[in-house]
Amino acid sequence: MYQFNYHKPESVGEARSLFQDADDPMYLSGGMTLIPTMKQRLAAPTDLIDLSGIPEMTGIDVSGGKVTIGAFTPHNLVADSAQVRGTLPVLAEVAGLIGDNQVRNRGTIGGSVANSDPAADYPAAVVGLGADVVTESRTISGDDFFKDLFETELKPGEIITKIEFPVPTRAAYRKFPNPASRYAVVGVLIADFDGTIRVGVTGAGPCAFRASGIEEVLNDNLDPAALDGVEVPDAGFNSDLHASAEYRAHLVKVMAKRALEDLLNG
Amino acid sequence: MSEAEVQSDTGIGAPVRRREDVRFITGAGNYTDDINQPGQLYGVFCRSPHARARINAIDTSEALAVEGVVGVLTGADMVADGLGDLPCGWLVKSKDGSDMNSSPHPPMAATVANYVGEPYALVVAESTYAARQAAELVMPDFDELNAVVDLGEAPHSEQIYEGIEQNLAYEWALGDEDATRMAFARAAHVTSIDLTNNRLIPNAMEPRACLGAYDAASGEYTLYTTSQNPHLERLVLSAFVQVAPEHKLRIIAPDVGGGFGSKIFIYAEETAVIWAAGKVKRPIKWVADRSESFLSDAHGRDHITHAELALDDNGRFTGLKVRTTANLGAYLSTFGSSVPTYLYGTLLAGQYKTPNIYVEVQGVYTNTAPVDAYRGAGRPEATYVVERIVEQAARELGKDPADLRRMNMIQPEDFPYETPVALVYDTGNYEASLDRALELIDYDGFEARQARAAEDKKRRGIGFACYIEACGLAPSKLAIELGAGVGLYESGEIRINPTGSVSVFTGSHSHGQGHETTFAQVVSDKLGIPYEDIEIIHGDTGRMEFALGTYGSRSLAVGGSALVEAAGKIIEKGKKIAAHMMEADAENVDFDNGQFVLQDSNQALSIQEVAFASYVPADYPEDLEPGLTAKTFYDPKNFTYPAGTHIAEVEVDIETGVTTLVNFVAVDDFGHIVNPLIVHGQVHGGVAQGVGQAMLEHGIYDEYGQLQTGSMMDYCLPRADDLPDFDIDTTVTPCTHNPLGVKGCGEAGAIGSPAAVINAITHALGNKDISMPATPEKVWRAIQGE
Amino acid sequence: MKISLTVNGEACEVDVSNNTLLVDILRTHLGLTGTHVGCDTSQCGACTVHVDGRAIKACTVIAPQADGMNVTTIEGIGTPDDLHPMQEAFRECHALQCGFCTPGMIMQAIDLVENNDNLDNRSIREGLEGNLCRCTGYHNIVRAIQSVADGG
Structure with a gap:
């Protein structure tokens, strides 16, 4: 790991100004991706700005028909939260499928979402549930947040402070893990908002996206069998050692079907 | 036997809890x-x-x-x-x-x-x-x-080294080519198969x-x-x-x-x-960083093979022809040349009386990491060839795969059995292992389980591997004649200290095998000295005799035998000392459980008393040196031949291609067993690595020779949730030529399991071929191809 | 930079560079070599320790993050004469061979048992997804953890 300057701001404002003043800074949240990347010398920020010292960024709030997760909240806090389990169980389930237990004790929702790893789990929830990504300066719709491979709507220095999830009538998530890394080869989250269906997909493409074709079919007919005839085009899908684009497209359909079965079976 | 009785017993056969564990579980290991x-x-x-x-x-x-x-x-x-x-x-x-x-x-x-x-x-x-x-x-x-990467193309590619044409290190052959050709000419049925044995990257947890x-x-x-x-x-x-x-x-x-x-x-x-x-x-x-381990540790396996099996009208194997191209990597690693030849071709008889076998192996250089021995080393590759083709033959002939194997097995009365590929098996009872494995897997209940799985849109398959291995490597003279540059004996030394405690020096190195426990059990058993008083010392050229170390499941069979022989020398000398002390002749002194007993008397001396006398030789035989120590270099008379039956049962998710190993039975004949707890652990670990090869692990280079699977993010090691509990048992035919009657257990799990798992998957897929590792996408594509 | 942390109940201060990993602080600066490094991608779990009672990977924490942490390592949970029940179970069930993954495996196993009720074979296996063992095939590790989960 290269040398770097380390900062631990106590407020979002302080973090922003530290960012502005540094040459090539990066924010450090849980560090579950960033630290291994730095260890491999694949990332070399001049300055690391640790967000762990900003108290208001950690925590879970359930009110106003929303579940709000502070950006610095570790995955296991979400997975184990009685409030989340009671109100938005699918989010607890998604959080509980990320990485492994040790990673879930350190990794944070803000770090995961900001990184926009194509195979991360949380992005499926942000997209599938239509969450709002709140930064220090604005609110970004989940539909607009993920742009491309490791690219998001965030501007340089912008900090996710919390993510607000609307609560659907019911929802379910199915993940097909990469056998080696346990990231999602494909993950599909289906949410039913009083009859309106949203489908968030991670793993398959360069970033998480809504599967509008599947949504259309399910809005007409909320039946797993309805998905049999759906074509999931694989254009632009990821293709690697573990799964071709074609196989990923197939898995999107299968995972969607299984998520829907879970959703219908409550 | 109650648990308490087992706990108190520390001799041969007791499941003694390992003494080395105390330091490892408290973080006091010294790596x-x-x-x-x-x-x-x-x-x-x-x-x-x-x-x-x-x-x-x-x-x-x-x-x-x-x-x-x-x-x-x-x-x-x-x-x-x-x-x-x-x-x-x-x-x-x-x-x-x-x-x-x-x-x-x-x-x-x-x-x-x-x-x-x-x-x-x-x-x-x-x-x-x-x-x-x-x-x-x-x-x-x-x-x-330009890099030469593709194994199949390597002999036709650019020459890597001056003077080494076709990138061939050797073109080795074993067996009677003409007789095998004749057998095929007369065959009633010929089964052919093309196989790849996937490159593996060992990944011991300590880099x-x-x-x-x-x-x-x-x-x-x-x-x-x-x-x-x-x-x-x-x-x-x-x-x-x-x-x-x-x-x-x-x-x-x-x-x-x-x-x-x-x-x-x-x-x-x-x-x-x-x-x-x-x-x-x-x-x-x-x-090493783990990334360096991936690049620079010697890799394993990496063969391409075409094989044909000839059978007569009754289904008896009459001939086996095998042609293999083996990847040696860029350099010949320490034992790289022997793995796809003497540790492979010699094992192609398997457990069967196939009378004619001929094998050719091209050893090929490529611009990849050197390939050398990895758990099993040649023998998993041989077992994979034999057990895949035998299973395939059974399917082609519509015979039960267990029955076809059984009718071709070497029978107990056939031993010693000389194979057409240069080995002499000393003993075995292959049907005993097969029968026990069929019982444990509940073979008769398979069809019902298969039908139940089908209701869940799962296809269930069952696959066998009846493997043999040659372990305890082996007589030095034979090995040196065949090209080995070193002998294959092992050294052992026992020092009875003046106070009666014992320092044992062994050339066998322990890196998980538990020698500090098992070797102490052996010495305790042979000398009647309390287990707790015996210390096993290994792994230091400054402390012990020249030694060959640990590989090829040889530690107990060779290193352990050396200690038994050293114990015998101790007893012989002790008898002379004891006889002198008891004013008797040495031939009238017996040794029993730590006591030198004068025949027809009530006189006896403990080995500790005799040891003390040997170091304080006041009343001592004039023609004897002081001290009670003994040293042996034990050179085995033959290989040992562990064998057994592994049966895998899998369920394939038709929609995703995900294969779940739902049941795995291993019944192995390792001869006598010193510590069943440790032996079972060795089988568990070996099976996990074999299942890893069959379903998860693959070292992949791209066309430019860049390693694509260079981290644990891409090279898939088995995790706990990839595996089921294993159902294992043992049968016993003692090795005939070493003093412990032991055969070795370290590699068996990795040798039998890959073929068993792939046979189970191809069975589930209606005999569609699948290459290792059987990843979900490969299986899904095989299903799509229907 | 100087950082202060509590390790196995004792307050420690070390002077290290920013880019030092917690696992190196433990191994090199505090001499606690029971915590191992088996990979460089945070996959193997050999470096698992507890921070405030929960399992984390010490190879993925940098020194400034460790400032103020309350860390427990394998050396802190039991001694040869007074083993933690999980250590005892690992020995009793022959849940280790080479011993290299063992400290991390035990630390994760303790987290698993302390934070989950009704553990069965499947959930124990799933709970070990962050820890690799190359020797045991996990069979006896699962047995050991089950025995502790079942109350001994």
């Missing part, structure tokens, strides 16, 4: 990276980013300017110092009688780098950080050359590491290293590489975190480090 020396430096290697490149020059000036850097040493510096190549320890001859073509193998690349990850320079600095910083500033001038030190005052070198066989390391570094004279070089292999073969070999890194320690006159430590 190479846990050892430090005052003033030590840290080494980082510069490794070739190219699969094949000429090294025109290396500019080290910027690197040397980094604060804390003590030196940058290159492959050319090693050559200039007159250091020799890393040798291959087994000379294989081609079928035309010519010697194998050995490529030059400098410890660090000096003129050409031949695989990605090959070291060409060592940076030595006051900290790992400084060494890493400097390593990035070492500037090599490379001319990239390789070393700490080299030079003492200028004495001229002695000390090398702590992650080795399965420190004496072999010393021999090679002194006799071949010529780092230091053998008597001035001490190799210590402390606690070693797993080996599986990958820590047998003499690698570039420890060679360069111990040499560099002498040059800079300070200790140097190097610890």
Whole structure:
């Protein structure tokens, strides 16, 4: 790991100004991706700005028909939260499928979402549930947040402070893990908002996206069998050692079907 | 026997809880990276980013300017110092009688780098950080050359080494070609199969590491290293590489975190480090990152094979023809040449009376990491060929695969049985293992389980592997005749101390096998000395006799036998001392459970009393030396032949192609068992690695020779939730030629399981072929192809 | 930088560079070599320790993050004469061979048992997804953890 300057701001404002003043800074949240990347010398920020010292960024709030997760909240806090389990169980389930237990004790929702790893789990929830990504300066719709491979709507220095999830009538998530890394080869989250269906997909493409074709079919007919005839085009899908684009497209359909079965079976 | 009784028993056959565990579970293990020396430096290697490149020059000036850097040493510096190549320890001859073509193998690349990850320079600095910083500033001038990567194409590709045509190290053959051809001419049925045996990357959990030190005052070198066989390391570094004279070089292999073969070999890194320690006159430590392990540990397997099996009208095997292309990687690693030849072709008879067998093996160079022994080493590859083709034949003939195997098995009355591929099996009862395995898997209930699975849109399949292996490697004379550069005996020494406690020195190295426990059980049993009073010492060339170390499931069969023979010598000497003390003749003294008993009397002396007398020889035989110690070099009379039946049952998810191993039965015949707890553990671990090969693991290079599976993010090691509980049992036919009647158990799990798992998957898929590893996408595609 | 942390109940201060990993603080600066490094991608779990009672990977924490942490390592949970029940179970069930993954495996196993009710074979296996063992095939590790989960 290269040398770097380390900062631990106590407020979002302080973090922003530290960012502005540094040459090539990066924010450090849980560090579950960033630290291994730095260890491999694949990332070399001049300055690391640790967000762990900003108290208001950690925590879970359930009110106003929303579940709000502070950006610095570790995955296991979400997975184990009685409030989340009671109100938005699918989010607890998604959080509980990320990485492994040790990673879930350190990794944070803000770090995961900001990184926009194509195979991360949380992005499926942000997209599938239509969450709002709140930064220090604005609110970004989940539909607009993920742009491309490791690219998001965030501007340089912008900090996710919390993510607000609307609560659907019911929802379910199915993940097909990469056998080696346990990231999602494909993950599909289906949410039913009083009859309106949203489908968030991670793993398959360069970033998480809504599967509008599947949504259309399910809005007409909320039946797993309805998905049999759906074509999931694989254009632009990821293709690697573990799964071709074609196989990923197939898995999107299968995972969607299984998520829907879970959703219908409550 | 109640649990309490078992606990109190520490002799042969008792499931003694391991004594080494106490240090490991409390974090007090002493692995190479846990050892430090005052003033030590840290080494980082510069490794070739190219699969094949000429090294025109290396500019080290910027690197040397980094604060804390003590030196940058290159492959050319090693050559200039007159250091020799890393040798291959087994000379294989081609079928035309010519010697194998050995490529030059400098410890660090000096003129050409031949695989990605090959070291060409060592940076030595006051900290790992400084060494890493400097390593990035070492500037090599490379001319990239065309790399030969594809194994099948390698013999027709550009020549990697001058003078080695078709990139062939050898074209080896075994068996009677003409007789086999005749058998096929007369065959009623011929089954053909094409197989690949996937490249594996061993991944012992402890990465390789070393700490080299030079003492200028004495001229002695000390090398702590992650080795399965420190004496072999010393021999090679002194006799071949010529780092230091053998008597001035001490190799210590402390606690070693797993080996599986990958820590047998003499690698570039420890060679360069111990040499560099002498040059800079300070200790140097190097610890591999896992990424380096992926690139530079010797890989395993990597064969392409075409095989044909001839059968007569009754389904009896009449001939087997096998043609294999084996990847040796860029260099012949320490035993790389022997693995796809003598450890492979000789095993192709399996458990069967196939009368005619002929095998040809092309050993091929490619611009990839060297390939050498990995758990099983040749024998899993042979078992995979035999057991896949036999299963395939059963399906083609519509016969039950268990029945077809049974009717072709060598029977107990046939032993000793000489195979057409040069081995003489001493003993076995293959049907006993098969029968027990069928019982454990509930073979009769399979169809009902299959039907239930179908209701859940799952396809259930069952697959067999009846394997044999040759272990306890083996008579030195035979091995040396076949090309081995070293003997294959093992040393052992027992010292009864004056107070009656015992120090046992064994050449067998333990890196997970539990020798400190089992060997103490053996010595306790033979000498009647309390288990707690016996200490097992291993892994240090400064403390024990020359030894060959641990590989090929040989520790108990060879190293353990050495201790039994040493115990016999102790008893013989003890009888003379005891006879003198009891004023009797030695022939009238019996030894029983720690007591020297005078026949027809009530006189007896304990071995501890006799030991004390031997060191305080007041009342002592005049013609006898003081002391009670004995040393043995045990050279086996034959290989041992563990064998057994593995049965796998899988369920395939038709929609996703995900295969779940739902049941795995292993019934093995390891001969007598010293510690069943440890033996079962060895089987569990071996099976997990075999299942990993069958379903998860694959070392993949791209067309440019870049390793695609260079981390645990992409190379899939089995995790707990990839595996079921294993159902294992043993049968016993004692080995006929060693004093313990033991055969060895370390590799069996990895040998039998890959074929069993793939046979189960192809069974589930209606006999569609599938290559290892059977990943979900491959299985899904096979299903789609219907 | 100087950082203060509590390790196995004892307050410690070390002077290290920013880019030092917690696992290196433990191994190199505090001499607690029971915590191992088996990979460089945070996959193997050999470096697992507890921070405030929960399992984390010490190879993925940098020194400044460790400032103020309350860390427990394998050396802090039991001694040869007074083993933690999980250590005892690992020995009793032959849940280790080479021992290299063992400290991390035990630390994760303790987290698993302390934070989950009704553990069965499947959930124990899933709970070990962050820890690799190359020797045991996990069979006896699962047995050991089950025995502790079942109350001994």
